[in-house]
Amino acid sequence: MSSRALSKYILKCPRCGFEVEANPYVMRCPRCGELLDAVLIADRVRINWGSLRDRGVWRYRDLLPEPDNVITMGEGSTPLIRLRGYGNAYVKFEGANPTGSFKDRGMTVGVSLASSIGVRGVIVASTGNTAASAAAYAARAGLECVVVLPKGGVARGKLGQAMLHGARIVEVPGTFDNALEYVLETVLSNGHVEDAHYYPLNSINPWRLEGQKTIAFEIVEEIGVPDYVFVPVGNGGNIYAIWKGFRELMELGIIDRVPRMIGVQAEGAAPMVRYWRGLGEARVDNPRTVASAIRIGKPVNWFRAYRAAKYSGGMFIEVSDEEILTAQKVLGREGIGVEPASAASLAGYIRALREGLVDARDKVVLIATGHALKDPDALLAGNGNNAISISSIDELKALVINGKI
Numbered sequence: 001m002s003s004r005a006l007s008k009y010i011l012k013c014p015r016c017g018f019e020v021e022a023n024p025y026v027m028r029c030p031r032c033g034e035l036l037d038a039v040l041i042a043d044r045v046r047i048n049w050g051s052l053r054d055r056g057v058w059r060y061r062d063l064l065p066e067p068d069n070v071i072t073m074g075e076g077s078t079p080l081i082r083l084r085g086y087g088n089a090y091v092k093f094e095g096a097n098p099t100g101s102f103k104d105r106g107m108t109v110g111v112s113l114a115s116s117i118g119v120r121g122v123i124v125a126s127t128g129n130t131a132a133s134a135a136a137y138a139a140r141a142g143l144e145c146v147v148v149l150p151k152g153g154v155a156r157g158k159l160g161q162a163m164l165h166g167a168r169i170v171e172v173p174g175t176f177d178n179a180l181e182y183v184l185e186t187v188l189s190n191g192h193v194e195d196a197h198y199y200p201l202n203s204i205n206p207w208r209l210e211g212q213k214t215i216a217f218e219i220v221e222e223i224g225v226p227d228y229v230f231v232p233v234g235n236g237g238n239i240y241a242i243w244k245g246f247r248e249l250m251e252l253g254i255i256d257r258v259p260r261m262i263g264v265q266a267e268g269a270a271p272m273v274r275y276w277r278g279l280g281e282a283r284v285d286n287p288r289t290v291a292s293a294i295r296i297g298k299p300v301n302w303f304r305a306y307r308a309a310k311y312s313g314g315m316f317i318e319v320s321d322e323e324i325l326t327a328q329k330v331l332g333r334e335g336i337g338v339e340p341a342s343a344a345s346l347a348g349y350i351r352a353l354r355e356g357l358v359d360a361r362d363k364v365v366l367i368a369t370g371h372a373l374k375d376p377d378a379l380l381a382g383n384g385n386n387a388i389s390i391s392s393i394d395e396l397k398a399l400v401i402n403g404k405i
């Protein structure tokens, strides 16, 4: 890999301040063990906002790692859709990415880096979307892909995608938290990538998160700085990445404030809410929710997520499974199809409006993280089958022409 790839960055510990020269292998602080931040060095960055080229994630290459091999499928540039039913809100529809979730923004950067440093393959633990995305981008790069999944805990669409793209699937007992532990214990030693054959692309990897921060750049280009951004939180990487994107634009003098970041969790899997309220560690032992993508009890990025909410003036809130499924339906009836976890952002917004945490005039962006087709079982279970069986044209005529339908 050329030395230019990460040359605009240093790796810095957000807890003890220790700094390491940017490289693809060190993920945790060698001194205190915290996950390291990839920090852009302002005088190494040159960006001319007015003359940005292309579309998608690589439009912002000036603010991203620049690996030699770029593995891209046009991810990013997702629609920002005005919500009709509630307040002053827009839905950032990440389901429109190549594999149907925001993970593709991260994987285009992460897999490009893996390909450039010359590894045999990539490895991830996943509740499904990371697996689908890693599998697709690895396939495109000609790399092997190992996905470690909680047995029985992954929605069928995502499992099918990982199979389609030729990933090696390993199932483990327990939840995502167990799967992640298997992966990190296998490939990381003291936060340093040990087995360079399989490069880890979970969100502990700061370079993958660099891709995800482009969500913030696109929002700013389209509608300026919103007042609030609602993000469904599982492992906590995405809320941090989006906040980091806004903060970098502020540091570069492109915007003058950062939106309040609101992390939304499902009631049965809300370790960040617990921590936020001062009720103990960011940890829930037996996470439960219908939203399998965010069924996570030990968010590895808890400190990153915490900083995003705290330093933006935001917070963490929780919603019930019922509120999530209602919000999924509300979006569905507006033509926007999301999986349950993604509907948590609207569920959180509805609750925040009701509780007066947010004013209906505030400009809000709801991150809709993954596509409805990811979880077909949730769609079929949640909407009732109102199909009418007929067997003659006359019956259809009777229904349609006589308005009986």
Ligand code: F0G
Pocket (backbone or CB within 6 Å): 101, 103, 125, 126, 127, 128, 129, 130, 131, 203, 232, 233, 234, 235, 236, 237, 238, 239, 293, 294, 339, 341, 342, 369, 370
């Ligand atoms: N929404 C969806 C649809 C997700 O798949 C995830 C995470 C999140 C929200 C939460 O993002 O973890 O950065 O806080 N899915 C991971 C996976 C865990 O394996 O696909 P986060």
